[in-house]
Amino acid sequence: MNFLNKMERKFGRYAIHNLTKYMIGCYIIGYILLYGGSLFHISFTQYLSLSPYHIVHGQIWRLVSWLLIPPPSSNLIFVLIMLMFYYSLGETLERTWGAFRYNVYILGGVLFTVIGAFILYFIAGGSPITSLYYSGAFSTYYINLSIFLAFAVSYPDMQVLFMMIIPMKMKWLAVLDVAYLLYDMVNGSWGIRTVIIASLLNFIIYFLATRNYQRISPKEIHRKQQFQKAVHPKMAPGTTKHKCAVCGRTEEDGDNLEFRFCSKCNGNYEYCQDHLFTHKHIQ
Structure with missing residues (x-):
């Protein structure tokens, strides 16, 4: 890398x-x-x-x-x-x-x-x-x-x-x-x-x-877990961090779902991997 x-x-x-x-x-x-x-x-x-x-x-x-x-x-x-x-x-x-x-x-x-x-x-x-x-x-x-x-x-x-x-x-x-x-x-x-x-x-x-294998080492995983606990408090039940603006899916709908923000949309709109390149841009 x-x-x-x-x-x-x-x-x-x-x-x-x-x-x-x-x-x-x-x-x-x-x-x-x-x-x-x-x-x-x-x-x-x-x-x-x-x-x-x-x-x-x-x-x-x-x-x-x-x-x-x-x-x-x-x-x-x-x-x-x-x-x-x-x-x-x-x-x-x-x-x-x-x-x-x-x-x-x-x-x-x-x-x-x-x-x-x-x-x-x-x-x-x-x-x-x-x-x-x-x-x-x-x-x-x-x-x-x-x-x-x-x-x-x-x-x-x-x-x-x-x-x-x-x-x-x-x-x-x-x-x-x-x-x-x-x-x-x-x-x-x-x-x-x-x-x-x-x-x-x-x-x-x-x-x-192009794979960074350091990120999957036990030491790195433990460090990330401690960082997430310190920065992000435990969310209330039913609350999700990601939601697709097209289909409405969240991270709870699948462990392998990925979400990205679109830089071409006017606003903070997030999309899953199935709609990131196929959605209509919001202006």
Whole structure:
């Protein structure tokens, strides 16, 4: 945490704001190339893929051009729903973490994927055939899944409509996501395994680096308990400290509920995690 704070103070002004919009823009370009290539029977993606062999032989643009390769899909409606879904997740995470930390998370996943591709390339013997074979697995698909995992950790009790029908909490969808990743790890190629490890490594390193474990030590817990007793006298029965201005829920309605004040509302209005980013601002 201290390292990221120092980095943010020093380089925070260089952070890319609204990074998710640029990611969506890359996907749109990628889908145009994908569908355009299928019409003219040209595979544009073979010139964009993350192939270490071609990179070390002068095709340096492949270090970034692979970001244009979108998850394959022949259903336009599914593509639009997926883009809107990940746009919503990314924008919410950027507002929650700040642009710099969100940049570190996404670009860290990109960097780990590139490093993993080169490690796999050299382990496989540096062959152009194996390089092209594994390069098809390297896309931002699993980085997107790591965005989903990060969102689920940040908002575990937020409900979404799974398959646009079934209401489920994010933490249970995250369990399904992890099970899917493990399935791909077991049955996928080494290219897929490498990109999964890269995305999960980014997820693990980021959350380990941003968690302050001192706050859960017995000494710190005892100190906080003594401080709360000294500062906040025992409230009368039935009195609550938090209440959502939209749904009226309080901390007594669930141990995992989180409440935040909205800085854009005119007044001291508090909202639960389900309505913090979806309510209508009061002016």
